[in-house]
Amino acid sequence: MVDFTGIERVRQLVTRKGTAAFIEELAGEIEADYRRWQDFDKSPRHAVHSPVGVIELMPISDGKLYSFKYVNGHPKNTAAGLLTVTAFGVLADVDTGYPLLLSELTLTTALRTAAMSVLAARHMARRDSRVMALIGNGAQSEFQSIAFHGLLGILELRLYDVDPEATAKLERNLAALNLPGLRVIRCRSAGEAARGADIVTTVTADKRNAIILTPEMIEPGMHLNAVGGDCPGKTELHGDILARPDARVIVEYEPQSRVEGEVQQMPADFPVIEFADVLAGRATGRANDREVTIFDSVGFALEDFSALRYVHRLHREDRASRATIDIVPELANPKDLFALLAERPATVRPASHLRVSA
Amino acid sequence: MVDFTGIERVRQLVTRKGTAAFIEELAGEIEADYRRWQDFDKSPRHAVHSPVGVIELMPISDGKLYSFKYVNGHPKNTAAGLLTVTAFGVLADVDTGYPLLLSELTLTTALRTAAMSVLAARHMARRDSRVMALIGNGAQSEFQSIAFHGLLGILELRLYDVDPEATAKLERNLAALNLPGLRVIRCRSAGEAARGADIVTTVTADKRNAIILTPEMIEPGMHLNAVGGDCPGKTELHGDILARPDARVIVEYEPQSRVEGEVQQMPADFPVIEFADVLAGRATGRANDREVTIFDSVGFALEDFSALRYVHRLHREDRASRATIDIVPELANPKDLFALLAERPATVRPASHLRVSA
Numbered sequence: 001m002v003d004f005t006g007i008e009r010v011r012q013l014v015t016r017k018g019t020a021a022f023i024e025e026l027a028g029e030i031e032a033d034y035r036r037w038q039d040f041d042k043s044p045r046h047a048v049h050s051p052v053g054v055i056e057l058m059p060i061s062d063g064k065l066y067s068f069k070y071v072n073g074h075p076k077n078t079a080a081g082l083l084t085v086t087a088f089g090v091l092a093d094v095d096t097g098y099p100l101l102l103s104e105l106t107l108t109t110a111l112r113t114a115a116m117s118v119l120a121a122r123h124m125a126r127r128d129s130r131v132m133a134l135i136g137n138g139a140q141s142e143f144q145s146i147a148f149h150g151l152l153g154i155l156e157l158r159l160y161d162v163d164p165e166a167t168a169k170l171e172r173n174l175a176a177l178n179l180p181g182l183r184v185i186r187c188r189s190a191g192e193a194a195r196g197a198d199i200v201t202t203v204t205a206d207k208r209n210a211i212i213l214t215p216e217m218i219e220p221g222m223h224l225n226a227v228g229g230d231c232p233g234k235t236e237l238h239g240d241i242l243a244r245p246d247a248r249v250i251v252e253y254e255p256q257s258r259v260e261g262e263v264q265q266m267p268a269d270f271p272v273i274e275f276a277d278v279l280a281g282r283a284t285g286r287a288n289d290r291e292v293t294i295f296d297s298v299g300f301a302l303e304d305f306s307a308l309r310y311v312h313r314l315h316r317e318d319r320a321s322r323a324t325i326d327i328v329p330e331l332a333n334p335k336d337l338f339a340l341l342a343e344r345p346a347t348v349r350p351a352s353h354l355r356v357s358a
Numbered sequence: 359m360v361d362f363t364g365i366e367r368v369r370q371l372v373t374r375k376g377t378a379a380f381i382e383e384l385a386g387e388i389e390a391d392y393r394r395w396q397d398f399d400k401s402p403r404h405a406v407h408s409p410v411g412v413i414e415l416m417p418i419s420d421g422k423l424y425s426f427k428y429v430n431g432h433p434k435n436t437a438a439g440l441l442t443v444t445a446f447g448v449l450a451d452v453d454t455g456y457p458l459l460l461s462e463l464t465l466t467t468a469l470r471t472a473a474m475s476v477l478a479a480r481h482m483a484r485r486d487s488r489v490m491a492l493i494g495n496g497a498q499s500e501f502q503s504i505a506f507h508g509l510l511g512i513l514e515l516r517l518y519d520v521d522p523e524a525t526a527k528l529e530r531n532l533a534a535l536n537l538p539g540l541r542v543i544r545c546r547s548a549g550e551a552a553r554g555a556d557i558v559t560t561v562t563a564d565k566r567n568a569i570i571l572t573p574e575m576i577e578p579g580m581h582l583n584a585v586g587g588d589c590p591g592k593t594e595l596h597g598d599i600l601a602r603p604d605a606r607v608i609v610e611y612e613p614q615s616r617v618e619g620e621v622q623q624m625p626a627d628f629p630v631i632e633f634a635d636v637l638a639g640r641a642t643g644r645a646n647d648r649e650v651t652i653f654d655s656v657g658f659a660l661e662d663f664s665a666l667r668y669v670h671r672l673h674r675e676d677r678a679s680r681a682t683i684d685i686v687p688e689l690a691n692p693k694d695l696f697a698l699l700a701e702r703p704a705t706v707r708p709a710s711h712l713r714v715s716a
């Protein structure tokens with residue numbers, strides 16, 4: 001039997017620990033994995049594009065564990081009451097090839113993306129950062145807010161979204177959370193939100209070369225956390241921002257980011273730094289307080305690998321409600337797969353695929 | 359909620375219909391999809407190799423539906439009581455990116471491989487074929503036996519495996535099935551099994567360049583159904599068999615087979631025919647009764663696509679025991695993913711991920 005963590009189970013694991021604490025621990029897992037970057041068998045994700053969206057597979061392995069994530073991106077889904085992004089994934093044992101865990105990753109991806117954003121900001125943003133613009137107030141915005149408030153000390157959030165209802169929803173959710181010392185300001189434009197911010201987080205959904213940030217919005221010393229531009233033809237920053245002489249661009253995995261990130265707008269030899277090199281001390285995240293640092297985040301498979309392993313550990317620790325599903329046969333003789341069809345009566349046992357160990 | 363067909367459910371769907379009938383219908387689905395070959399967005403599978411095995415992802419899409427299969431290949435697993443090959447997969451809707459079905463594919467892969475073998479043999483083997491050698495008597499051998507007996511009229515099976523217990527297991531299972539008119543003969547070598555056979559099916563598991571069939575075993579007019587050689591460094595046929603002037607080699611998807619199939623042993627310009635061209639009438643499966651036809655089967659994503667769609671249809675037809683799992687959130691407001699964490703109490707509901715509609 002393969003461990004299973006569906007939406008309800010992940011919700012339970014996160015709420016029990018607390019969202020900020022969950023993101024904090026997950027950031028630690030992601031950091032530990034980026035510190036052993038050379039252990040991973042890395043490849044750009046496999047994408048199938050359609051006129052309305054993309055479906056991607058993101059595999060990775062460290063030689064002991066293997067994981068992949070299935071993730072879609074369909075900006076028009078929200079108009080039909082569906083999510084723009086949904087995801088699930090699997091953690092597997094490399095030695096046997098057997099899956100260990102099947103997990104929802106929609107909720108988990110929002111958490112791991114926030115964890116990765118904060119992890120990068122810790123190495124790239126100015127240490128005295130207190131004000132963050134948050135442009136794009138959709139499904140991921142609460143997670144970014146909680147992470148930057150709780151883990152990085154942001155005390156003022158400046159919100160903007162083309163959809164005022166999205167901003168109203170974020171305001172309501174933040175008010176309910178009552179985060180200590182946090183001031184939330186609704187802005188009338190991206191420019192107004194960015195004005196005076198130490199960090200600008202963009203997390204918009206349009207699948208096009210959008211220009212959310214224009215060159216005149218950028219001030220010396222800013223850190224840009226560019227989350228939303230994450231597939232070919234989907235960017236958020238004007239190219240001139242990247243081309244600033246005082247800009248420093250850091251990516252997760254260069255071969256993937258060249259195709260999917262903000263740097264897809266730039267020549268192939270445009271200089272970028274891989275985040276693992278910053279952690280390893282081979283490169284600098286920020287050289288001085290005047291640089292404009294840009295975390296050109298697209299989401300890399302390593303982060304999902306870390307997240308699946310972390311969720312699996314929490315799932316196993318709580319044995320009482322550890323559910324499993326029957327996606328792998330259990331055979332008396334492994335060469336006798338046919339025994340499944342031959343030896344047992346065709347009883348109807350609709351619930352037998354679920355087991356919860358007590 | 360996403361439809362779920364685990365081992366128990368697929369077992370139920372197959373036994374209810376009957377194995378041969380299931381394979382027959384599935385072969386029809388696969389054939390229909392190969393006839394619209396140009397509709398599919400095709401790519402070679404993504405493989406992660408380790409010293410003891412391989413884990414692969416096999417995605418494909420026809421622009422309306424998308425599917426992928428996760429499959430491992432670990433020949434040494436059987437020594438530890440585990441299967442060499444396990445698999446599962448997902449069918450998804452391209453327009454929304456939402457998964458529709460998560461299914462076991464270990465049992466289903468054995469069924470679809472047998473269906474594909476028979477489908478190819480119908481276009482490549484001599485019409486009067488009655489005798490088949492079956493070399494490799496492991497997990498897939500019963501499925502090949504049932505398919506070639508029931509759908510192609512094979513009346514004599516000549517068995518060989520390096521592991522006599524595997525052959526004994528196959529004999530027992532075939533005896534229990536009591537297939538009408540079928541004679542089963544145990545042979546002491548691959549050569550003895552192949553002697554006088556119309557069709558030679560090789561379905562062995564060793565991950566190496568094994569030579570299961572040598573040139574002197576091959577007789578004019580034979581059809582070779584080479585199933586086991588299916589990844590880099592894993593072949594079953596001596597290269598001289600492929601190089602025979604009277605040999606005709608047919609593959610599923612050329613870019614993948616060049617890397618994974620028997621033809622990986624041959625120069626890059628070695629002539630091969632894609633099966634879709636045979637179905638479309640652009641190429642011939644067999645030109646005369648003296649040719650040696652070789653179906654260099656590696657298993658292509660299209661076959662799993664067909665299988666997932668077929669299993670999904672059977673699953674939905676039987677509404678009474680149609681189980682689902684909660685791997686995708688259902689939200690009142692799709693931009694409010696955080697509602698999952700904010701609005702509900704952290705109750706423990708371990709079984710809530712499973713629902714069976716009645």
